[in-house]
Amino acid sequence: MSKKIRTAVVGLNMGLQHAYAFHESEQADLRWVVDLDEARAKSVAEELGCSYTSDWTAILDEVDAVSLCTPHHLHAPQALQAIAAGKHVLVEKPLANTEEDCLRVIRAAEEKKVTLMMAYVLRYIPAIVRLKEVLNSGRYGRPINASCWVEGFLPPNPDSWFARKEKLGGGVLFSHGCHYVDLLLWFFGKPELVASLGTRLGTEWMEGEGTAHATIAFSSGTLGHVSCSWGIKHSGAPARFHIQTTEGLLALPADYRKIEWVTDKGTETIYEEAPASIERKSGSVKYEVEHFLSCIAGGREPETNGRDALRSHRTIWAMYASRGEKVPEAAR
Template sequence: MAKLKVAVIGCGSIARHRHLIEYAANPEAEITAVCDIVKERAEEMAVEYDAKVYTDYEQLLKTEDVDAVSVCLPNYLHAPASIAALNAGKHVLCEKPMATSREVAENMINAAEENNRKLMIGHNQRFVPSHQKAKQLIESGEVGKIYSFRTAFGHGGPEGWSIDGRDSWFFEKEKAFIGAMGDLGVHKADLMRYLLGEEFSEVAAFVETSAKGDTDVDDNAVCVLKSESGIIGTLVASWAYNAGEDNSTIIYGENAILRLEDDPKYSLVVQYTNGEVVNYELGGIQTNESGGQTSTQVIDHFVESILEDKEPLITGEEGKKSLEVILGALESSETKKISNVRG
C-alpha cells in the first residue's frame, strides 16, 4: 500500500523533536515536504528527511500532492495554516493550543467538516501510559467517586526548549496569545477532561507574569476548576520551575488516591483506603529534558486515524473544549470573578 505523504509546516523544536522524528519512524508515512519561513531551517530538515523545501505554506499546499500536514507554527498561525490545509483537502495535525479564540477554533472545526478531512490536536498527555491506566481505573469504578485533584505542568520556560531561545515567539504576546497557560496549562486541562470523563463548568484563576522579565505573556498560573458533577481541583502551569520539570497529577477518590508521574520510579502509584499500595512501572512521560525522549504516540495515532478512516482521539471539538478551559481562566484572572467555562 502507498505510504501517507506528509508535509511538516514549521521546522522549530516541536517539529524536530516530535513530528519529524515520529513520522520518519512510522513505516506507513513518508515526509515529502517541509516548510519554514527561515529557509535554512527548512533546508536542514529537508536534507535530513529527503524532502522538498518551502518557505511559504500556501505555496506548498498549492504545489505538493500530500495527504496530511502537521502545523508546528506559532500559536497565532495555527488556525490560518490549518484552515488553508483543510481547504486544500489535507488532513491536519495541529499543535496546541489549537487557536486563540473559541470562534477561530470553530472555524477550524467547520473547515474539517466541510472538506471531509480529519483535524487532530496534538494533546499528547492522553497517550501517556500512566494516564491511560488511571483512566481505566476510574472508568471501572475501582477508585469510586472522585472528589478532588491537583495537576501541575511546569519547567524552566521555553528558552531552554525553543529553537530561538529567549528570542522565541513564545514570549511575544501577538504571536503566542498566551504563555505558560497555552504552552502547558492547556495540556493539563485536556488531560483532566479525559481522565474525569466530564467537562469543567467553572474556573477561577490567577494568571501572572512574575518570573520572566521583558515579556507580557503569563509565566505562572494557578486555577481552581469545578466539573459538571462537582469535582473540584487545582491546575498549575508555570515557566518558573527552574530546577526541573513537574508533570504530576494526583486524583483523590472514594476508594483510592492515584499519583500520576509523581514518583521518580513509579509512573502510577495507587494508594487504597484499606492501606494497600500498588506501584506501576509503565514507562516514562515525554519530557523536554534530554535523555528521556520517548514517542508521544500522537503521530502514530494521527496516521492510523487517516489510514483506517476513524475519528482521532483528540478531534478539533476536543481541542476546543480544552482551549475553553484556558480562555475561562484568562477571563477569571482579568475580571477577578469566577468564569463559566463555555460562553
C-alpha cells in the first residue's frame, strides 16, 4: 500500500469539514489542525487524534499537503508560502481576491510542480456530476435557460472580515455565488456576455453587495442566471437549479440528492442518491478531498484547478464591471 499523504488543515470553521474528510480518508494521515483560536484547534485535535497549533507556518515541514480554509484575503499569501515550501494545496474558494494574485499562485504551483486545487465542493457531489453527464448526453434537449437560486440569511456581523469588501473580495456574488458561476461555466461552456446588479438593502452591515442577480449569455445561446443573497429570511425558491431545455425541465432540489425531468408527460426522477450507509461528518467535502488526495497520489491535474477557478473569477469580475443601463426619465 502506498504511503499516506500527511495533511494539515488551517482555519477550523469551514475547515472542520476538511479535517473530518482527511481523518476519514484511507489516503490521508491528518497530522495537524490549525486555528488562531488555540482552544478551538485543541478541541478539534482531541476529537480527531492529531496535533494542533495556532502557527501553521511552524508545521509545514511535517506535512505533504495543506487545506487553506481561512478568510479570502489570506488565501494568496498563505498559498504562496505553502507552495514555496513544496506543499500541495487545497484552497477554499475563491482562489484570491485579484487576478494578479490568482496568477501568482497558479504560476508558483506550476513552477514547483505541486497540486493546486480549488475547493469547489459542489463539483464533486454525485447529483451535480450526474447533471453534467445528463446535459452532455444531449438526450434531454438543448438548454435554453438555467436559473439558480442561492438565498439565505447571514446574521449581521459588522466586525467580521465578511463585512469588509477588501477582505471578502467583493460581495455575496464573489464569495458565495462563485460556486454557481463556476457550475454554469462547467455546464454550458464559453461565456460571451455577462451582466449583474447588486444591492446592500437588508445587508447594510456588509460593504459589498449582499444580494445579487447575475446573468451569462453563453456562445451556445443558453442563458444562465444566478440569484444569490445573504439577506433573505424566507427564500421559497423552487429548487437550486432549473434548467429548461427545448424538450422539458431538469430540476435539481436544494439538497442536491436528485434530478427530476419534467415534461408534458409528467415528472420522472432520473437520478436519486442512495441513502448513505454510514453518516460521515465530512458531508459532501469528502468527495473533493478524495479527489485532491488522488490527484496528489497520481500526479494528476485536479478537475477544479487554479486556471479553471481564474476563468470563473474573471467572469465574476466582468459581471461587477458591467453597469446597468440607466432607465430614461420618461419611463420612470
